[in-house]
Amino acid sequence: MATLIRNGTLLTATDRYEADVSIEDGVIRNIGRDLPVAPEDEVIDATGRWVLPGAVDVHTHLDMPFMGTVSADDFFTGTRAAAAGGTTTVVDFAIAPRHGDYEQTLDAWHARAEGKAVIDYGFHMGVTWFGTPEAETGLRRCVARGVTSFKCFMAYKGTLSIDDGEMFGLLALSRDLGATVSVHAENGSIVEALVARHRAAGHTDPVWHARSRPSTLEGEATSRAIVIARQAGAPLYIVHLTCAEALEAVRRARAAGQEVHAETCPQYLMFTDEVYERPDFEGAKWVMSPPIRPAGHPEALWAGLADGTLEVVATDHCPFQFATQKVMGKHDFSLIPNGAPGVGDRMAVLYHYGVKTGRIDVHRWIDTCSTRPARLFGLHPQKGTLAVGSDGDVVVFDPKATFTFGTAWSEHAVDYSLYEGMPGSGAFDVVLSRGQVVWERGTFRGRAGAGRFLHRFPGRTPFPE
Numbered sequence: 332m333a334t335l336i337r338n339g340t341l342l343t344a345t346d347r348y349e350a351d352v353s354i355e356d357g358v359i360r361n362i363g364r365d366l367p368v369a370p371e372d373e374v375i376d377a378t379g380r381w382v383l384p385g386a387v388d389v390h391t392h393l394d395m396p397f398m399g400t401v402s403a404d405d406f407f408t409g410t411r412a413a414a415a416g417g418t419t420t421v422v423d424f425a426i427a428p429r430h431g432d433y434e435q436t437l438d439a440w441h442a443r444a445e446g447k448a449v450i451d452y453g454f455h456m457g458v459t460w461f462g463t464p465e466a467e468t469g470l471r472r473c474v475a476r477g478v479t480s481f482k483c484f485m486a487y488k489g490t491l492s493i494d495d496g497e498m499f500g501l502l503a504l505s506r507d508l509g510a511t512v513s514v515h516a517e518n519g520s521i522v523e524a525l526v527a528r529h530r531a532a533g534h535t536d537p538v539w540h541a542r543s544r545p546s547t548l549e550g551e552a553t554s555r556a557i558v559i560a561r562q563a564g565a566p567l568y569i570v571h572l573t574c575a576e577a578l579e580a581v582r583r584a585r586a587a588g589q590e591v592h593a594e595t596c597p598q599y600l601m602f603t604d605e606v607y608e609r610p611d612f613e614g615a616k617w618v619m620s621p622p623i624r625p626a627g628h629p630e631a632l633w634a635g636l637a638d639g640t641l642e643v644v645a646t647d648h649c650p651f652q653f654a655t656q657k658v659m660g661k662h663d664f665s666l667i668p669n670g671a672p673g674v675g676d677r678m679a680v681l682y683h684y685g686v687k688t689g690r691i692d693v694h695r696w697i698d699t700c701s702t703r704p705a706r707l708f709g710l711h712p713q714k715g716t717l718a719v720g721s722d723g724d725v726v727v728f729d730p731k732a733t734f735t736f737g738t739a740w741s742e743h744a745v746d747y748s749l750y751e752g753m754p755g756s757g758a759f760d761v762v763l764s765r766g767q768v769v770w771e772r773g774t775f776r777g778r779a780g781a782g783r784f785l786h787r788f789p790g791r792t793p794f795p796e
């Protein structure tokens with residue numbers, strides 16, 4: 332039995348054409364006009380609608396212990412929300428405690444995801460210590476176990492961050508292993524000093540979170556990371572780039588021929604730092620690191636997205652309940668759990684505010700949200716495109732539908748939305764993961780545990796067995 336999606340308009344990062352798509356045993360077997368239908372086939376009529384590759388979010392934090400609490404979406408609710416918003420692959424961060432065993436950390440994240448994920452998932456390993464034989468052995472074992480990307484932090488001093496020498500060593504090892512290093516680029520030492528100064532002066536409100544992390548500190552750390560990667564002869568991937576200074580650093584490095592990749596997130600495109608001035612502690616909803624930037628930066632990011640400097644849009648989905656978790660920092664901005672929901676919003680936000688406004692075209696939308704992240708993290712062409720042999724991760728999308736963003740629309744297990752009340756358009760009518768319908772017109776039809784771990788191979792090998 333096959334699943335046949337008929338009469339839709341197929342869209343990829345490069346192409347647009349009318350065709351049917353046939354999926355068998357979880358894999359796209361055929362794409363073409365007027366494909367034959369067997370009586371037992373499941374037929375999905377996509378007349379008047381678009382057929383897109385399931386999107387790929389390479390930056391999520393599901394069920395993550397952080398700042399004395401745990402992110403609100405687990406691998407069931409988080410991946411269900413992703414599917415509802417057109418995303419069929421997530422790559423989540425397993426983050427080792429400082430001096431924690433990397434393989435045990437990986438085991439722990441497998442335990443979090445198994446039996447829960449409704450779509451396929453991979454892991455990055457968060458590297459919080461380096462420089463000993465144990466650390467290196469642990470990271471080599473992670474690569475052998477299908478985790479071919481590492482993340483390091485220049486911020487969160489004293490808990491997650493590593494120093495420049497450790498980062499240099501990590502980059503050199505990754506180059507030898509064919510793995511990718513991504514970096515959270517903020518100058519953690521100065522952030523810490525500013526936080527201490529603002530607290531000592533009696534400042535408690537959420538706005539002081541942003542004032543402790545100015546964009547200059549992200550620009551500096553981004554430039555420094557680029558220099559360290561150049562010295563190590565390794566490629567570099569910058570997560571959640573938010574500001575013009577960091578964007579310029581990436582542009583300069585690229586122009587000089589260095590391999591530097593950069594990601595941004597919808598919230599940095601959509602908001603300015605006036606959100607932190609909202610009354611009744613509401614600014615805490617946007618407390619994340621790096622913070623939302625002043626006017627001017629979002630425009631720079633949109634331009635960077637259009638001209639290709641920013642290659643990926645991911646979410647940094649890391650939700651905390653406003654009523655019970657964000658309030659931990661009601662009297663001290665430095666105790667507000669950092670993070671916000673977004674895994675289910677990303678595709679719709681970029682469609683309505685990017686494609687429909689003409690800031691990016693439909694192919695750039697698919698490239699930044701699906702194809703490019705799959706390529707950069709060793710998942711393409713299994714994921715991130717529509718091609719014969721690719722997984723049957725497919726979205727039937729109605730480009731004409733309209734709706735209003737908010738908790739009533741998104742499926743996140745959290746009590747607020749960054750986009751509450753904002754207009755949106757498009758509908759993810761049918762979402763398939765490896766040929767199985769997981770979401771259909773507002774109804775979840777998937778199964779907890781149906782998602783599989785994506786074992787990736789170093790050197791971005793396509794089509795892993």
Ligand SMILES: [Zn+2]
Nearest residue numbers: 390392647649
């Ligand atoms: Zn993150």
